[in-house]
Amino acid sequence: MHIDQASIAELQAALAKYQQQHQQLVARKLNLDLTRGKPSTEQLNLSDKMQSILVGEHTDPNGVDLRNYGGIDGIASAKNLFGEILGLAEEDRSTRVLVGGNSSLSLMHYTLWFAYYLGLKPGDTSWAQQEKNNNSITRFICPCPGYDRHFSLCSQLGIEMIPVSLTGHGPDMDEVESLIKADPSIKGIWCVPRFSNPTGEVYSDETVTRIAKLGKMAGDNFFVLWDNAYAVHTLNNDAQSLASIDKIAKSLGTLDSIIQFGSTSKITFASAGIGYMASSEANIKGFIQHFGKASIGPDKSNQMRHVKLLKDLANVQQHMAKHAKIITPKFAAVKKSLEENIGGTGMGDWNNPNGGYFVSFNTRPGLAKKVISLAAEAGVKLTPAGATYPEGNDPQDTNIRIAPTYPELDDVEAAMAVLVNCVLLASIEQKLVSQTNNQVSVDLTNCT
Numbered sequence: 001m002h003i004d005q006a007s008i009a010e011l012q013a014a015l016a017k018y019q020q021q022h023q024q025l026v027a028r029k030l031n032l033d034l035t036r037g038k039p040s041t042e043q044l045n046l047s048d049k050m051q052s053i054l055v056g057e058h059t060d061p062n063g064v065d066l067r068n069y070g071g072i073d074g075i076a077s078a079k080n081l082f083g084e085i086l087g088l089a090e091e092d093r094s095t096r097v098l099v100g101g102n103s104s105l106s107l108m109h110y111t112l113w114f115a116y117y118l119g120l121k122p123g124d125t126s127w128a129q130q131e132k133n134n135n136s137i138t139r140f141i142c143p144c145p146g147y148d149r150h151f152s153l154c155s156q157l158g159i160e161m162i163p164v165s166l167t168g169h170g171p172d173m174d175e176v177e178s179l180i181k182a183d184p185s186i187k188g189i190w191c192v193p194r195f196s197n198p199t200g201e202v203y204s205d206e207t208v209t210r211i212a213k214l215g216k217m218a219g220d221n222f223f224v225l226w227d228n229a230y231a232v233h234t235l236n237n238d239a240q241s242l243a244s245i246d247k248i249a250k251s252l253g254t255l256d257s258i259i260q261f262g263s264t265s266k267i268t269f270a271s272a273g274i275g276y277m278a279s280s281e282a283n284i285k286g287f288i289q290h291f292g293k294a295s296i297g298p299d300k301s302n303q304m305r306h307v308k309l310l311k312d313l314a315n316v317q318q319h320m321a322k323h324a325k326i327i328t329p330k331f332a333a334v335k336k337s338l339e340e341n342i343g344g345t346g347m348g349d350w351n352n353p354n355g356g357y358f359v360s361f362n363t364r365p366g367l368a369k370k371v372i373s374l375a376a377e378a379g380v381k382l383t384p385a386g387a388t389y390p391e392g393n394d395p396q397d398t399n400i401r402i403a404p405t406y407p408e409l410d411d412v413e414a415a416m417a418v419l420v421n422c423v424l425l426a427s428i429e430q431k432l433v434s435q436t437n438n439q440v441s442v443d444l445t446n447c448t
């Protein structure tokens with residue numbers, strides 16, 4: 001049944017059926033969680049041998065004592081490994097990569113704070129000072145739907161967020177370029193370029209090149225925050241590759257405007273992985289100067305454990321294939337449930353990602369909050385409606401982020417059965433209300 005072609009009687013019969021199914025699901029008192037993109041226990045187990053991989057070893061290949069203070073930018077072998085993942089040429093990895101502690105989000109947080117209050121590299125005017133000088137505020141472009149924690153970082157500093165839509169191969173670059181050309185108070189853009197959170201899209205080569213050029217048209221101290229969190233997280237052989245923004249920016253002379261981030265949170269252990277970043281040599285030096293006030297050095301033993309387990313990009317890709325084997329059936333279960341229940345009904349659309357951690361589902365306008373609250377009633381937790389937009393404000397109230405990696409396959413299936421029923425119920429209820437309102441207004445028109 002397509003919702004826009006059904007008669008009122010058909011809609012009423014369908015509503016009764018889905019309401020009854022909803023009550024049966026509520027009675028099951030489920031307790032399922034599709035909220036955050038976390039690796040499952042089985043995925044974490046893949047890296048267990050890392051726990052004992054260093055027994056008796058205290059030094060890195062350069063003789064650095066892993067147990068002692070120092071080495072704020074990380075050990076050389078870790079910079080080489082993560083620089084390779086971020087697409088840097090080998091000769092650039094020792095000077096343009098910083099390998100830190102367990103979280104790339106912290107590195108992003110520090111970057112924003114340094115740029116906002118201090119200026120990232122020597123000679124940069126801080127954004128706060130620019131606000132005073134120009135009597136303006138700092139603005140950021142936020143491709144949407146996007147990662148809620150990026151938006152929280154901006155929100156915390158009072159940075160105004162400008163949503164820009166995603167096209168399926170990256171942000172709408174015509175809009176991004178015209179915004180940046182017109183407004184020097186735009187100081188950055190968030191990008192999750194491969195298997196974007198939550199849309200799963202991969203930025204096209206043309207998009208990457210246009211983004212690498214933004215530094216030439218933007219105001220002072222503009223940064224592309226290139227969060228390549230899912231750089232190697234492919235689910236299948238159809239996964240699109242991503243051009244190296246580092247190589248393109250290097251050839252264009254715009255490296256100062258590109259800051260890349262990544263981590264092994266979803267490669268090894270989410271709480272004990274390694275976060276890393278890469279940029280121009282000057283930016284990395286500036287970051288180190290500021291960051292050196294907050295820390296005397298990272299956990300180098302954990303960096304060495306990662307180097308020993310992961311070795312190089314080719315080996316990381318093999319390791320990620322094992323992750324894919326575990327989570328592909330869960331993504332397939334989501335796809336099957338959506339296709340079988342919502343496909344062809346006009347009640348929603350979604351992406352089928354070739355990598356990453358999420359499926360992005362769009363309800364008919366005005367229904368995401370309703371669907372999420374119905375699902376909660378039936379014991380299925382979903383990421384709050386609006387979370388994928390700045391300040392939690394999804395203007396159309398349509399986007400729902402589905403995170404299927406953590407629960408067991410049976411639980412993903414059970415949660416999807418609830419979700420699709422809530423989508424059907426809410427969509428038909430909304431349609432009937434609008435049909436009934438139309439009829440009332442037609443009746444009233446006839447009366448006058």
Ligand SMILES: Cc1ncc(COP(=O)(O)O)c(C=O)c1O
Pocket residue numbers: 037102103104105106147192197227229262263264265270275
């Ligand atoms: C796009 C993106 N960036 C960063 C993170 C968090 O990274 P980390 O664990 O390295 O702090 C996540 C986690 O879900 C993410 O989706």
